[in-house]
Amino acid sequence: MSVATSAASARGIVASTPARVLKVAVLLGLLILVPPFLDSPYLTTVFISALMFGLFGAIYDLMIGYAGLTNFGYAGFIAAGAYGSALASFHYGISPWLGLLIGGTCGALMGLFTGLITLRLRGLYLGLTTWFVAEAVRFTIANTPEYTRGVLGLAVDPFPSVLGIDFGRAKLLNYYYLLIVLGALIMLAMHFLVRSKVGLAFRAIREDQLATESLGLNATKYKLINFTVACFLTGVLGSFYAHYLGILSPTPEEFGVPRTVEILTVCYVGGRGTLWGSLFAGFLLVGFQEYFRELEAWRLVMYGALLIAVMLFAPKGLAGLKKYVW
Amino acid sequence: MDLSLLADPAILSELVFQGLVRGAMYALMGIGLSLIFGILGVVNFAHGEFFMLGTYAMYFVSALLGLPFLAGVAAAAIGLFVVGVVVERALIEPLRQRAGRDWLLDSFVLTIGLMVILQNLALLGFGSRRRGITTMVEGSVVFGNVTITYERLAILALAVIIVGLLAAYIKFTDTGKAIRATAQDPEAAQTLGIDIKRIYTVAFGIGAALAGAAGALLISIFPAFPTVGYQPVLKSFAVVILGGLGNIPGAIAGGFLLGIVEAYAIFFMSAGWQSVITPLIIILVLVFRPQGLFTAQGERP
Numbered sequence: 078m079s080v081a082t083s084a085a086s087a088r089g090i091v092a093s094t095p096a097r098v099l100k101v102a103v104l105l106g107l108l109i110l111v112p113p114f115l116d117s118p119y120l121t122t123v124f125i126s127a128l129m130f131g132l133f134g135a136i137y138d139l140m141i142g143y144a145g146l147t148n149f150g151y152a153g154f155i156a157a158g159a160y161g162s163a164l165a166s167f168h169y170g171i172s173p174w175l176g177l178l179i180g181g182t183c184g185a186l187m188g189l190f191t192g193l194i195t196l197r198l199r200g201l202y203l204g205l206t207t208w209f210v211a212e213a214v215r216f217t218i219a220n221t222p223e224y225t226r227g228v229l230g231l232a233v234d235p236f237p238s239v240l241g242i243d244f245g246r247a248k249l250l251n252y253y254y255l256l257i258v259l260g261a262l263i264m265l266a267m268h269f270l271v272r273s274k275v276g277l278a279f280r281a282i283r284e285d286q287l288a289t290e291s292l293g294l295n296a297t298k299y300k301l302i303n304f305t306v307a308c309f310l311t312g313v314l315g316s317f318y319a320h321y322l323g324i325l326s327p328t329p330e331e332f333g334v335p336r337t338v339e340i341l342t343v344c345y346v347g348g349r350g351t352l353w354g355s356l357f358a359g360f361l362l363v364g365f366q367e368y369f370r371e372l373e374a375w376r377l378v379m380y381g382a383l384l385i386a387v388m389l390f391a392p393k394g395l396a397g398l399k400k401y402v403w
Numbered sequence: 404m405d406l407s408l409l410a411d412p413a414i415l416s417e418l419v420f421q422g423l424v425r426g427a428m429y430a431l432m433g434i435g436l437s438l439i440f441g442i443l444g445v446v447n448f449a450h451g452e453f454f455m456l457g458t459y460a461m462y463f464v465s466a467l468l469g470l471p472f473l474a475g476v477a478a479a480a481i482g483l484f485v486v487g488v489v490v491e492r493a494l495i496e497p498l499r500q501r502a503g504r505d506w507l508l509d510s511f512v513l514t515i516g517l518m519v520i521l522q523n524l525a526l527l528g529f530g531s532r533r534r535g536i537t538t539m540v541e542g543s544v545v546f547g548n549v550t551i552t553y554e555r556l557a558i559l560a561l562a563v564i565i566v567g568l569l570a571a572y573i574k575f576t577d578t579g580k581a582i583r584a585t586a587q588d589p590e591a592a593q594t595l596g597i598d599i600k601r602i603y604t605v606a607f608g609i610g611a612a613l614a615g616a617a618g619a620l621l622i623s624i625f626p627a628f629p630t631v632g633y634q635p636v637l638k639s640f641a642v643v644i645l646g647g648l649g650n651i652p653g654a655i656a657g658g659f660l661l662g663i664v665e666a667y668a669i670f671f672m673s674a675g676w677q678s679v680i681t682p683l684i685i686i687l688v689l690v691f692r693p694q695g696l697f698t699a700q701g702e703r704p
Contacts, residue, residue, distance in 0.1 A: 209682035381519030
């Protein structure tokens with residue numbers, strides 16, 4: 078690279094940083110201000126759901142878009158976090174606030190275990206094994222009703238009040254702001270992770286694993302880091318989900334393949350390898366789903382068609398539109 | 404659980420036979436999946452939906468039109484062959500035009516989209532009601548103290564015939580030879596004048612037809628409903644991992660092995676736990692023998 082181009086690119090970075098911070102600040106401001114302005118419990122739940130799907134999609138993107146890791150049992154990792162935290166509070170009276178970490182740990186352990194047995198194999202095996210591990214977990218939950226209440230459903234306590242903020246079941250806006258805080262932490266953590274040296278290694282592995290290994294990087298180690306971190310974050314959000322929702326049941330719609338497919342669609346529609354794209358896709362798809370509620374099964378047909386259309390015509394997803402919009 | 408039951412010859416043979424019938428279906432599904440993967444490099448997640456369409460074809464032809472059992476199986480196989488050809492030409496071929504190194508993952512995600520579409524179109528078209536046929540073939544035969552229904556014998560026999568026909572087709576016909584050549588080395592096959600696009604389409608069609616035939620044969624166990632394909636597709640992936648990805652004889656052996664193991668698991672454990680056993684077996688195989696149980700070469704995939 079010549080001196081002139083590196084100077085130009087340095088100027089580009091300096092110029093773009095305030096602009097980017099401004100964009101994020103405006104969007105975050107909208108996220109914070111719009112729901113209280115709308116003042117509708119229903120729309121608040123839609124915002125919570127959209128943000129949650131967007132965040133799950135972004136975490137999914139950390140795996141698939143940055144290191145090429147397929148997790149086809151993703152919903153099972155959400156279940157690990159959700160049940161880990163819910164059972165800790167149900168059986169041992171552990172505070173749901175600590176449960177966020179317990180959920181994260183459960184997700185991370187499941188990710189570490191699955192990663193250890195599959196990451197040395199080709200990518201495809203990871204996808205299939207995560208699926209089998211997730212199904213084994215889901216059916217174990219369904220088969221141990223004396224401990225998890227199985228399909229009868231496990232009642233989960235809401236978060237207790239903290240700093241005078243009430244997290245009673247009806248305080249939807251407080252849950253929404255809690256999710257924004259969690260989400261901001263998750264997005265920042267991922268943002269800095271993918272821009273760190275470790276993040277460079279992820280991309281190098283995704284571009285060409287063989288070449289990366291020949292440069293002396295231990296690809297399996299970096300994949301394991303990526304996968305375990307992503308599963309930890311998934312577990313934390315899973316734990317939030319459990320205490321927000323109030324009841325857990327190991328149904329396929331909740332913790333099986335259909336849920337994984339929804340999140341995968343969010344990630345692909347948002348655009349792989351962008352992290353932020355998934356957040357927009359979360360709002361787009363959940364909004365679409367709520368708006369067309371009466372269409373029922375047609376809605377899912379459109380979901381499938383959208384996924385295929387992205388694969389065939391717009392591999393960059395929504396992120397590919399960015400240059401036309403802002 | 405009474406362990407002495409494990410060795411009881413009557414129970415043993417009963418379970419082995421049940422296992423063979425389940426195994427025949429798993430093998431049919433697994434061969435289709437393995438063929439599609441071996442030739443096109445597509446991990447077809449919509450395979451269970453091909454199975455589901457097969458059960459509907461069977462139901463409509465044999466329960467509604469009153470045609471014989473064999474006509475239902477033929478209708479399912481032919482119908483799904485056509486579906487497979489259309490899907491390959493309309494969706495997979497265009498993706499191949501533009502996909503590069505992410506082909507494996509991209510095509511997998513494409514079939515996930517297809518799965519969602521087929522499942523929900525079936526729900527819209529046929530509703531969620533289960534449509535089954537309780538008995539297709541009447542009567543049974545008694546060996547000692549084991550009763551075997553003619554229906555199960557017919558399922559097993561037909562599955563064996565279908566596999567035999569397929570093996571003969573791949574071994575002796577020109578298209579079959581071209582399929583084998585493409586599996587070995589697509590570029591070399593193309594240089595030799597084989598139209599590999601056609602081979603891709605035919606292979607995908609045959610794979611779909613096998614899944615359809617499996618669905619038709621098994622309608623007395625799996626009645627037709629939109630999400631009926633889920634267990635079969637999970638099992639067929641298990642079979643393919645047991646046998647080694649892309650290894651067709653391995654898929655046959657893996658199918659029968661899984662069928663028998665499951666027949667045992669169902670007999671000796673409460674019903675719900677069988678859904679845990681299959682994934683656990685596969686996880687163990689992936690840990691200790693990731694290349695599959697029936698693959699000779701020691702290299703890890």
